[in-house]
Amino acid sequence: MPNINDVFPSRFLKAHDLKGHTPTVTIDRVAFEQVRGRTRTTLETVPVVYFRGHTKGLLLKKTNARALAQIAKSAMTEAWPGVSVTLYATTATFGTDTYDVIRLKAASVNQKQGAA
Numbered sequence: 002m003p004n005i006n007d008v009f010p011s012r013f014l015k016a017h018d019l020k021g022h023t024p025t026v027t028i029d030r031v032a033f034e035q036v037r038g039r040t041r042t043t044l045e046t047v048p049v050v051y052f053r054g055h056t057k058g059l060l061l062k063k064t065n066a067r068a069l070a071q072i073a074k075s076a077m078t079e080a081w082p083g084v085s086v087t088l089y090a091t092t093a094t095f096g097t098d099t100y101d102v103i104r105l106k107a108a109s110v111n112q113k114q115g116a117a
Contacts, residue, residue: 004017006018011057012057013049013057013058013059013060014055014057014058014059014060014088014103015101015103016090016091016101016102016103017090017101018057019088019089019090019103021090023087023088023089024087024088025085025086025087025088025108026052026053026054026055026085026086026087026088027052027053027083027084027085028050028051028052028053028081028082028083028084028085028086029051029052029053029082030050030051030082031048031049031050031051031078031079031081031082032048032049032051032058033046033047033048033049034046034047034049034058034060036060047060047061047062048060048061048066048078049061050069050081059088059103059105064093064104065103065104065105068104068105068106069081069084069086069105072084072086072105072106072107085108086105086106086107086108087105087106087107087108087109088103088104088105089103089104089105089106090102090103090104091103091104
């Protein structure tokens with residue numbers, strides 16, 4: 002029986018895509034792309050982080066953007082390429098709904114050496 006996330010894939014990386022793994026990845030680039038806003042009728046420009054060797058990017062909202070700025074020791078997105086992070090799936094609550102989300106943390110020294 003197919004998983005609904007496989008039936009309706011996203012162009013952005015989702016928690017389901019991690020399949021229970023916590024990969025360490027290296028940032029290749031940061032692009033600013035237009036996506037539908039919360040109302041679904043407007044477009045907003047948001048940062049999307051792309052990783053070496055992967056086609057889907059991680060759409061950044063405020064929580065992950067702040068975490069990445071802290072890990073990279075810079076709020077300037079042009080300083081982020083080359084930074085290694087570990088991705089993990091968790092849940093977050095928005096209003097009364099709970100969603101699966103991806104969060105990131107600094108890669109350990111050993112993980113950085115083996116990063117993709």
